[in-house]
Amino acid sequence: MAKLLNTSATNFVLENLISKARKHVVLISPYLKLNKRIKKLIEDAILQGVSFHIVYGKQELHENEKSWLLSSTKIKLLFCDDLHAKCYLNESYCIVSSMNLYEFSQVNNYEMSILLSKKDDKDAYTDSVKEAERLIRIGSEQYQIPTLQPVDLTTSENKQPLYMPTVTQTLLTPTQPLTDEEKISTNLLATKYKTNAQRLLTSLRASGFISTENGRDELTEKSMDIGAEFHENSSGHYFLWPADLNLHTMLSN
Structure with missing residues (x-):
């Protein structure tokens, strides 16, 4: 009450x-x-x-x-x-x-x-x-534009991704873990470069890898050409990226 x-x-x-x-x-x-x-x-x-x-x-x-x-x-x-x-x-x-x-x-x-x-x-x-x-x-x-420096994700202190979920996902529904071994989530890719997912997504939008339609992020042909994938589940949608993706090269092109 x-x-x-x-x-x-x-x-x-x-x-x-x-x-x-x-x-x-x-x-x-x-x-x-x-x-x-x-x-x-x-x-x-x-x-x-x-x-x-x-x-x-x-x-x-x-x-x-x-x-x-x-x-x-x-x-x-x-x-x-x-x-x-x-x-x-x-x-x-x-x-x-x-x-x-x-x-x-x-x-x-x-x-x-x-x-x-x-x-x-x-x-x-x-x-x-x-x-x-x-x-x-x-x-x-x-935000402050991050300096993208990769880190080794195989060390124990870097196994957990930095996580900035949406409000609806965290407060109303549980998030679903990703199990794809060859590709990694936006959160884990952000962790690799010592930033967070929201700041990384901002950079990806500015570089033309993500477009926003009606408040929803979508992959562009540019991102799909490098192997990015769109997935959807009961908690919402998410992107997967090649684990060996080099953001320095990707964002500078």
Whole structure:
């Protein structure tokens, strides 16, 4: 059953929402200025394998704040013009709130929030996830262009791919592991070059290997000529790439 939260309760539940996440967290707030406690909770969650989508909507984001947010490949930072919504969610709970994720608001303002549970408020929770996904889709990703340097994927510390899944995949449905031995996923290809899948996809789009139609990524003839493959399952669609693909050559052509 949905619950009403005041300012202090919103802060308490928000901290728990981050610290108890197991897969993914979405933080949507026009204004961003994270306090030290929230930053520590995010850093600890990242160490536990949790990934983040963070959406903001005001250009006043301090450069130091932006640099911190871009310092981890487990955080996808997006700018959404005209954003006024405030929503915070993980795979179990969602907070729809009047409160910005802004230190001053969390301490000084009188705020009201509604807490939704995936278990008890299924329809409202699912609709919140879908709306969060839409805001992420129309947002402009903030990133630093990576320097592509390959790493040895056969060493034990590089066996797990960096993972930045979509909100719907992580919060509503489980992801499916890939089993193709000759070709690798976009996530694993990104890991090989010390970046993440979203940043790699941006480079592939700019180089003409991927086109976007109606918000959906598709392989072009250029990518299929080098052996890329399109696959689809119950969780969505994904691409496979030749394991020996040389991105330096590929993106420079």
